[in-house]
Amino acid sequence: MVRAENVHKSFGHLEVLKGVDLEVRAGEVCCVLGPSGSGKSTFLRCINHLEKVNAGKIFVDGDLMGYRERGGKLHELREKEVAAQRRSIGMVFQRFNLFPHMTVLQNVMEAPCRVKRESKSEVRERALALLDRVGLGAKVENYPGQLSGGQQQRVAIARALAMRPKLMLFDEPTSALDPELVGEVLDVMKDLARDGMTMIVVTHEIGFAREVGDSLIFMDGGVVVEQGAPREVIGNPRHERTRAFLSKVL
Amino acid sequence: MPVRHPGRWAAIAVLAVLAAMFLHLLLTNDRFNWRFIFVSIGDGKRGVMFTGPVLEGLRGTLLLTVSSMVIGVALGVVIAIMRLSPNPVLSWVAWLYTWVFRAVPRLVLAILFGNLGILWDRIGFGVPFDEQLGRLFGVSDLNLQFYSIKATDLLSGFVAGMLALALSEAAYMAEIVRAGIQSVDPGQAEAASALGLSRGQVLRRIVLPQAMRVIVPPTGNETIAMVKDTSLVAFVPVTFELFFQLQAISSRTFIVLPVLIAACLWYLIICSVLMIAQYFVERHFGKGYGATRRSRKRPVGVEGATP
Numbered sequence: 001m002v003r004a005e006n007v008h009k010s011f012g013h014l015e016v017l018k019g020v021d022l023e024v025r026a027g028e029v030c031c032v033l034g035p036s037g038s039g040k041s042t043f044l045r046c047i048n049h050l051e052k053v054n055a056g057k058i059f060v061d062g063d064l065m066g067y068r069e070r071g072g073k074l075h076e077l078r079e080k081e082v083a084a085q086r087r088s089i090g091m092v093f094q095r096f097n098l099f100p101h102m103t104v105l106q107n108v109m110e111a112p113c114r115v116k117r118e119s120k121s122e123v124r125e126r127a128l129a130l131l132d133r134v135g136l137g138a139k140v141e142n143y144p145g146q147l148s149g150g151q152q153q154r155v156a157i158a159r160a161l162a163m164r165p166k167l168m169l170f171d172e173p174t175s176a177l178d179p180e181l182v183g184e185v186l187d188v189m190k191d192l193a194r195d196g197m198t199m200i201v202v203t204h205e206i207g208f209a210r211e212v213g214d215s216l217i218f219m220d221g222g223v224v225v226e227q228g229a230p231r232e233v234i235g236n237p238r239h240e241r242t243r244a245f246l247s248k249v250l
Numbered sequence: 251m252p253v254r255h256p257g258r259w260a261a262i263a264v265l266a267v268l269a270a271m272f273l274h275l276l277l278t279n280d281r282f283n284w285r286f287i288f289v290s291i292g293d294g295k296r297g298v299m300f301t302g303p304v305l306e307g308l309r310g311t312l313l314l315t316v317s318s319m320v321i322g323v324a325l326g327v328v329i330a331i332m333r334l335s336p337n338p339v340l341s342w343v344a345w346l347y348t349w350v351f352r353a354v355p356r357l358v359l360a361i362l363f364g365n366l367g368i369l370w371d372r373i374g375f376g377v378p379f380d381e382q383l384g385r386l387f388g389v390s391d392l393n394l395q396f397y398s399i400k401a402t403d404l405l406s407g408f409v410a411g412m413l414a415l416a417l418s419e420a421a422y423m424a425e426i427v428r429a430g431i432q433s434v435d436p437g438q439a440e441a442a443s444a445l446g447l448s449r450g451q452v453l454r455r456i457v458l459p460q461a462m463r464v465i466v467p468p469t470g471n472e473t474i475a476m477v478k479d480t481s482l483v484a485f486v487p488v489t490f491e492l493f494f495q496l497q498a499i500s501s502r503t504f505i506v507l508p509v510l511i512a513a514c515l516w517y518l519i520i521c522s523v524l525m526i527a528q529y530f531v532e533r534h535f536g537k538g539y540g541a542t543r544r545s546r547k548r549p550v551g552v553e554g555a556t557p
């Protein structure tokens with residue numbers, strides 16, 4: 001489903017990604033661990049082309065993200081084509097980023113109505129079902145500012161799912177939450193994983209990675225230091241840096 | 251023991267005396283000539299506030315305010331977006347525009363626009379440089395203008411005055427809109443583009459509606475300032491304007507103070523209406539925000555009863 005080949009990314013002189021490779025099969029949950037500043041968010045943002053890669057390629061479901069290959073050369077896609085590619089990739093942010101001027105229901109309906117131009121009544125039905133599924137059926141007419149952090153993040157997940165994505169990207173979805181609200185968001189994500197959604201999850205929740213993850217990668221300094229089955233990597237890290245990091249978060 | 255506020259009482263007493271003195275002045279000094287303002291200017295049955303030419307001028311002032319604000323806001327949004335564009339040429343042109351139009355005083359601009367008709371005979375739409383191209387290929391008097399109008403007709407006083415006010419307003423509005431757009435959390439645009447919204451949709455649906463909260467209050471200020479600045483077009487010269495009409499009466503009747511009072515009253519009335527309008531616009535764009543403050547008072551986890 002996702003294949004990254006030798007991805008490089010720099011901000012000015014600062015090289016953040018120094019050749020990242022990754023392979024995630026359909027239906028797999030891949031967890032990404034790593035210390036702050038190791039480039040986890042940047043890599044996730046490269047996958048849906050919110051950041052342009054400087055070198056390397058990222059394929060999602062066979063499509064090269066952000067570029068077209070013609071005669072051995074890469075041509076950047078037009079803004080519209082990039083937007084079209086993003087429709088099948090859902091993204092959930094650390095700080096929720098719900099649209100504060102719209103109700104919960106409008107937040108979820110916005111993209112399917114505007115981007116896919118689906119019929120409003122159909123989208124509405126689907127949105128209500130999704131909000132029910134994340135446990136917010138009673139809050140559809142509220143504004144995001146009236147919800148707790150955990151509720152907001154669940155709305156953000158429903159908003160992404162409303163586009164029927166093939167792939168979901170989570171960037172530390174529980175890091176901004178009070179400890180007692182983390183569980184409700186993780187439960188929704190577990191539910192999604194059980195349903196066979198392909199997910200890439202940047203997280204510091206080791207328990208979630210061990211329980212739900214099919215694979216785990218550990219990033220540091222812009223490279224993948226170690227990867228493998230979550231239990232293997234967490235229980236028996238081979239690299240010194242992985243060991244040092246895990247001893248701090250466990 | 252009730253808390254005493256001696257300072258507050260003293261202040262109220264001073265203000266009460268001042269207010270009484272002011273009222274006394276208004277009511278007993280017959281130089282104000284309230285009759286002249288409200289009832290009759292002597293040769294007519296109506297007070298100076300309500301005579302035909304003054305009402306006509308009022309209409310002109312309102313028309314000028316609305317049209318120059320509409321053009322100013324629309325153009326201002328375009329210039330703000332250009333200014334924030336990654337394209338350096340667009341951004342530089344936008345900067346140049348705001349630089350020029352903020353530097354030149356509105357009064358100078360108004361007079362300048364009133365005299366621009368001197369530059370051209372006719373103004374029209376068509377192929378640019380058609381005459382020069384014609385000469386190049388040996389055709390004299392090549393005319394590829396689809397539509398044209400005599401410059402002095404187009405830039406008649408009213409249009410010239412309106413353009414001067416609108417173009418100058420656009421420069422100020424551009425800065426206001428830019429500040430508004432920049433006040434919106436970049437995470438909003440990011441989340442919207444991650445959902446597949448196009449750049450235009452992100453701007454129209456997500457960023458601008460949120461920027462409006464920051465844009466509306468200073469725009470209200472600008473509108474109120476514009477009501478008053480319309481009196482500048484008297485120098486274009488435009489006579490279809492409130493203050494010019496009132497002044498004309500005062501120079502005809504040699505009655506100065508009551509005419510000025512009448513002008514103040516009209517401007518007060520217009521601005522009051524605008525302030526009411528602003529209140530409703532602000533309330534509209536505050537949707538989803540006021541609620542935050544209210545719900546924060548509720549402890550987390552305690553759900554309000556849903557009706």
Ligand SMILES: Nc1ncnc2c1ncn2[C@@H]1O[C@H](COP(=O)(O)OP(=O)(O)OP(=O)(O)O)[C@@H](O)[C@H]1O
Nearest residue numbers: 011014016034035036037038039040041042043172
């Ligand atoms: N837009 C940007 N411009 C310049 N530097 C950036 C930008 N975005 C990220 N960086 C830098 O890139 C590096 C990696 O950032 P990134 O956000 O990917 O780290 P992270 O692994 O997600 O860390 P965290 O756990 O703190 O979220 C950091 O040093 C950061 O300062």
Ligand SMILES: [Mg+2]
Nearest residue numbers: 040041042172
């Ligand atoms: Mg991050």
